[in-house]
Amino acid sequence: MKPPLLFYFDFSSPYGWLAAQQIEALAAKHDRGVSWKPMLLGAVFKQTGTAPLTMIPLKGDYSRRDIARSARFHGLPEFTLPDPFPIATQAPARLVVWQRTENPERAAVLVKALYRAYFAEHQDISKADIVIAVAARESIDADAARAAIESSAIKDALRRDVDEAIARGVFGSPFVFVDGEAFWGLDRFEQIDRWLATGGF
Amino acid sequence: MKPPLLFYFDFSSPYGWLAAQQIEALAAKHDRGVSWKPMLLGAVFKQTGTAPLTMIPLKGDYSRRDIARSARFHGLPEFTLPDPFPIATQAPARLVVWQRTENPERAAVLVKALYRAYFAEHQDISKADIVIAVAARESIDADAARAAIESSAIKDALRRDVDEAIARGVFGSPFVFVDGEAFWGLDRFEQIDRWLATGGF
Numbered sequence: 001m002k003p004p005l006l007f008y009f010d011f012s013s014p015y016g017w018l019a020a021q022q023i024e025a026l027a028a029k030h031d032r033g034v035s036w037k038p039m040l041l042g043a044v045f046k047q048t049g050t051a052p053l054t055m056i057p058l059k060g061d062y063s064r065r066d067i068a069r070s071a072r073f074h075g076l077p078e079f080t081l082p083d084p085f086p087i088a089t090q091a092p093a094r095l096v097v098w099q100r101t102e103n104p105e106r107a108a109v110l111v112k113a114l115y116r117a118y119f120a121e122h123q124d125i126s127k128a129d130i131v132i133a134v135a136a137r138e139s140i141d142a143d144a145a146r147a148a149i150e151s152s153a154i155k156d157a158l159r160r161d162v163d164e165a166i167a168r169g170v171f172g173s174p175f176v177f178v179d180g181e182a183f184w185g186l187d188r189f190e191q192i193d194r195w196l197a198t199g200g201f
Numbered sequence: 202m203k204p205p206l207l208f209y210f211d212f213s214s215p216y217g218w219l220a221a222q223q224i225e226a227l228a229a230k231h232d233r234g235v236s237w238k239p240m241l242l243g244a245v246f247k248q249t250g251t252a253p254l255t256m257i258p259l260k261g262d263y264s265r266r267d268i269a270r271s272a273r274f275h276g277l278p279e280f281t282l283p284d285p286f287p288i289a290t291q292a293p294a295r296l297v298v299w300q301r302t303e304n305p306e307r308a309a310v311l312v313k314a315l316y317r318a319y320f321a322e323h324q325d326i327s328k329a330d331i332v333i334a335v336a337a338r339e340s341i342d343a344d345a346a347r348a349a350i351e352s353s354a355i356k357d358a359l360r361r362d363v364d365e366a367i368a369r370g371v372f373g374s375p376f377v378f379v380d381g382e383a384f385w386g387l388d389r390f391e392q393i394d395r396w397l398a399t400g401g402f
Contacts, residue, residue: 048258049257056372058371065383070392171258171260171263184267187388188267
């Protein structure tokens with residue numbers, strides 16, 4: 001099996017959510033898996049000296065409209081932005097970091113369940129209780145999930161992941177690496193498709 | 202005839218260059234024309250508090266790679282970024298503002314000729330002499346072109362255009378309006394296509 005695509009995302013990123021629904025099919029088409037890499041855009045924004053998209057003058061107003069339109073374009077006609085938005089995403093990110101080693105297949109299911117809880121059901125997944133309830137629906141023990149979210153080892157592992165993401169040049173969400181080649185944004189999925197088909201262009 | 206698409210661009214924008222080669226075919230497919238709107242990203246960046254793409258930490262390195270890869274993806278295998286980059290684009294913008302009223306069809310030809318001079322031939326179109334030489338190839342009188350570039354009326358007209366662009370929410374290049382709906386970037390051309398086909402979605 002060829003190496004998986006590295007899929008970096010923040011749980012507060014609507015484009016990350018849309019991309020999370022398409023990355024596995026794109027990877028599978030080319031005989032690849034997906035490695036799910038939750039990260040924290042807040043830490044990245046400190047590095048790049050920028051701010052959440054929706055808070056930047058001019059760009060903010062456009063992006064609210066573009067997010068909803070892009071959701072409709074990708075088959076989600078009912079989309080509205082959750083409130084609060086954006087949110088802190090340490091809790092869901094830690095859960096995924098934990099499950100990635102415990103049970104990789106369930107980690108993939110969890111990513112989509114947590115994203116859906118936030119963007120489709122408007123549940124505030126910055127809160128550990130909400131994250132644990134979403135995990136319970138996927139048959140994850142609540143006490144074990146809480147322990148993972150509060151574990152220093154998991155916190156450290158996430159911190160290392162975020163540092164590694166920044167070192168690799170990740171500055172937004174979604175951000176995909178294909179054999180070391182970086183692609184930012186759902187709107188680069190066509191280029192990823194051709195890259196995988198041709199071995200680079 | 203339905204209203205034209207408003208195509209806002211900066212002559213120093215590589216994505217604007219790629220988009221300028223596709224916008225007319227996209228518009229014509231839906232029975233539309235193109236209104237060419239040169240603007241100055243420098244003035245916009247002051248408003249949004251941001252910087253040229255290639256100068257932002259992390260994003261800068263990525264964007265240099267993405268620009269070249271996107272050029273290859275869109276059929277320009279030989280692309281390399283000009284040096285100097287970015288450049289001031291008042292001179293070519295003024296020439297287009299002038300020709301847009303004098304001779305709209307030639308304005309469209311000029312946009313592509315000036316873009317090609319900079320990005321394919323690596324001529325520094327920030328310089329009036331270069332702009333005038335490019336215009337001469339398109340049968341524009343050199344003295345008239347120089348007078349236009351130095352004319353206070355044309356300078357004022359461009360300034361008004363840029364102010365209007367910012368008032369409309371333009372913050373990047375290319376930036377397209379379809380009957381008031383805003384689309385940023387070449388990677389939104391698929392959405393523009395569907396928007397024009399369906400009357401909005």
